[in-house]
Amino acid sequence: TLRLICTTTAVQKRNVGASGPEKYTEAFIKKQIEEFNLGKRHLANMMGEDPETFTQEDIDKAIAYLFPSGLFDKQARPLMKHPTEVFPEQRKIQWGEDGRPFHFLFYTGKQSYYSLMHETYEKFLNVQKHQDQLTAQDLPLQKEKRNLAGSRWLTKIELEEMLLEKVSDDDYSRFIQLLQKLVALPCADIEEKYIQKFSKEVPVQLQKVVIEPLQHDERGVAFSTGEGKRKTARATAVVYDNGTGKITVNGIDILHYFPVLQDREQLLFPFQFLGRIGKHDMVCTVSGGGRSAQAGAIRLASAKALRSFVTEKEVEFMRQAGLLTVDPRVKERKKPGQEGPRRKFTWKKR
Amino acid sequence: RIMPVRWSRYNPSYLEPEVKKESHQKPLEELTEEEREQMELKAVRPIKAAPPSLSSSVFSDPMISKFTNMMMKSGNKVLARSLMSQTLEAIKRKQLEKYHKAPENEKETIECNPYVIFHQALKNCQPIIGLSNITRGGKTYQVPVPLTDNRKRFLAMKWLITECRENKHRRTLMPEKLSQELLQAFNNEGPVIKRKHVLHKMAEANRAYAHFRWW
Numbered sequence: 001t002l003r004l005i006c007t008t009t010a011v012q013k014r015n016v017g018a019s020g021p022e023k024y025t026e027a028f029i030k031k032q033i034e035e036f037n038l039g040k041r042h043l044a045n046m047m048g049e050d051p052e053t054f055t056q057e058d059i060d061k062a063i064a065y066l067f068p069s070g071l072f073d074k075q076a077r078p079l080m081k082h083p084t085e086v087f088p089e090q091r092k093i094q095w096g097e098d099g100r101p102f103h104f105l106f107y108t109g110k111q112s113y114y115s116l117m118h119e120t121y122e123k124f125l126n127v128q129k130h131q132d133q134l135t136a137q138d139l140p141l142q143k144e145k146r147n148l149a150g151s152r153w154l155t156k157i158e159l160e161e162m163l164l165e166k167v168s169d170d171d172y173s174r175f176i177q178l179l180q181k182l183v184a185l186p187c188a189d190i191e192e193k194y195i196q197k198f199s200k201e202v203p204v205q206l207q208k209v210v211i212e213p214l215q216h217d218e219r220g221v222a223f224s225t226g227e228g229k230r231k232t233a234r235a236t237a238v239v240y241d242n243g244t245g246k247i248t249v250n251g252i253d254i255l256h257y258f259p260v261l262q263d264r265e266q267l268l269f270p271f272q273f274l275g276r277i278g279k280h281d282m283v284c285t286v287s288g289g290g291r292s293a294q295a296g297a298i299r300l301a302s303a304k305a306l307r308s309f310v311t312e313k314e315v316e317f318m319r320q321a322g323l324l325t326v327d328p329r330v331k332e333r334k335k336p337g338q339e340g341p342r343r344k345f346t347w348k349k350r
Numbered sequence: 351r352i353m354p355v356r357w358s359r360y361n362p363s364y365l366e367p368e369v370k371k372e373s374h375q376k377p378l379e380e381l382t383e384e385e386r387e388q389m390e391l392k393a394v395r396p397i398k399a400a401p402p403s404l405s406s407s408v409f410s411d412p413m414i415s416k417f418t419n420m421m422m423k424s425g426n427k428v429l430a431r432s433l434m435s436q437t438l439e440a441i442k443r444k445q446l447e448k449y450h451k452a453p454e455n456e457k458e459t460i461e462c463n464p465y466v467i468f469h470q471a472l473k474n475c476q477p478i479i480g481l482s483n484i485t486r487g488g489k490t491y492q493v494p495v496p497l498t499d500n501r502k503r504f505l506a507m508k509w510l511i512t513e514c515r516e517n518k519h520r521r522t523l524m525p526e527k528l529s530q531e532l533l534q535a536f537n538n539e540g541p542v543i544k545r546k547h548v549l550h551k552m553a554e555a556n557r558a559y560a561h562f563r564w565w
Contacts, residue, residue, distance in 0.1 A: 262403070266402055320397055322404075
């Protein structure tokens with residue numbers, strides 16, 4: 001599968017819910033919750049705060065004050081959290097005292113996954129039956145398209161947490177395919193509630209970046225700054241208005257600093273895209289990286305600086321042209337047992 | 351299911367960037383339904399950074415940059431780019447020579463734009479059908495197989511480059527030889543076109559094994 005290098009450490013957490021039946025009984029967890037609530041009130045009294053409005057943040061601060069610890073690992077320090085966070089949710093024991101399992105699909109090995117698939121298929125058949133009824137009565141089928149752009153399906157890890165059971169990649173992809181088929185039917189609005197359990201909103205607000213207003217220097221010329229990076233190169237660019245299109249890098253003209261045509265093309269890319277080649281002056285400083293990395297860093301810095309001069313729609317166009325994203329590609333590390341990041345040592349038969 | 355072997359530093363939800371200015375300035379009414387959905391998706395999803403070889407200027411052409419990358423050896427893009435520009439210059443010079451020598455009525459038929467010649471030559475070199483090795487019962491058969499667009503382009507470019515590197519006189523330089531090959535391919539002559547026809551004939555000859563293909 002695609003090895004996700006870019007995701008958080010949440011990916012590497014073990015699925016504790018699927019590791020086995022519960023080690024802690026329900027009665028034990030209830031007792032722990034009662035003890036936690038009592039302890040919270042005692043702590044509030046000790047700190048002189050009101051026990052009713054004592055939040056989790058206050059608990060953390062109080063514990064950090066009463067038990068200061070110099071340990072580096074945050075998870076090794078003294079901790080006081082609600083038992084549901086400390087004791088992870090685990091599957092209850094699925095068979096009764098006589099040894100007979102409760103669920104009819106227990107012997108498949110993945111009972112929650114298969115029961116989920118059965119449920120989803122049942123909804124699918126329901127929707128088809130409804131559709132057939134409507135066509136039999138010659139009523140028009142509703143064609144309101146769900147806004148697919150704003151939502152995403154649950155990831156494999158989230159599904160595993162929901163089912164408390166390991167889900168393989170194949171199983172996950174089959175489930176997603178079934179959901180997509182269900183959504184593709186015209187009358188899928190009936191099962192909207194069921195589908196919403198498995199879809200999450202992707203907020204557009206994540207991409208709203210604050211555009212800085214223009215600053216003016218002593219002569220009254222408007223300018224704005226931007227920073228960019230690429231591989232190991234770091235660049236800062238200052239774009240002035242009412243210019244002739246001169247670009248200076250580290251005090252040297254671009255013709256002398258970048259003898260290669262490709263780098264100069266990259267520098268001019270944001271200006272050419274917006275159609276403002278002769279209208280702006282630019283002064284930039286760049287350090288680190290190589291020839292192409294410095295050019296890419298300055299391109300990003302100038303694109304960020306130009307955001308203040310331009311309407312919001314054009315900023316959106318720049319983003320869709322790939323001018324405003326930081327390029328995450330860096331040099332891959334060398335691995336032990338290999339000569340380079342990918343190249344293996346020469347294979348010798350003996 | 352396809353198992354990708356290579357991985358990328360980008361999250362799979364990142365989309366490819368669209369560099370051309372015209373596609374952003376199209377008015378809303380002209381777009382088809384698919385394009386509208388694509389636009390909505392682009393508004394929500396993050397987009398990858400544009401690579402250094404791509405630019406919105408008139409002079410950057412994705413086909414030419416792909417060809418330059420294939421010609422490049424040991425990462426020497428500067429040399430590859432200069433060879434490419436010298437090739438295009440050589441093509442222009444040869445065509446202009448022909449243009450000035452030709453009589454009045456033939457002047458319009460002679461194509462002088464090196465980019466047009468390059469694209470047309472590539473198109474002429476692309477094979478329609480390819481062969482793939484399938485092993486059945488111990489014997490390996492050459493089975494005719496349809497090719498995807500990407501594969502056709504790749505084969506055409508690969509044949510041109512290998513042809514220019516091997517079958518030339520010791521003293522001729524790459525730009526001259528490449529311009530010669532491109533002009534010949536443009537007129538549907540030359541060794542690369544011959545290689546394409548040989549491949550087609552082989553595929554026609556092995557037509558009997560076409561049912562071995564299962565995809």
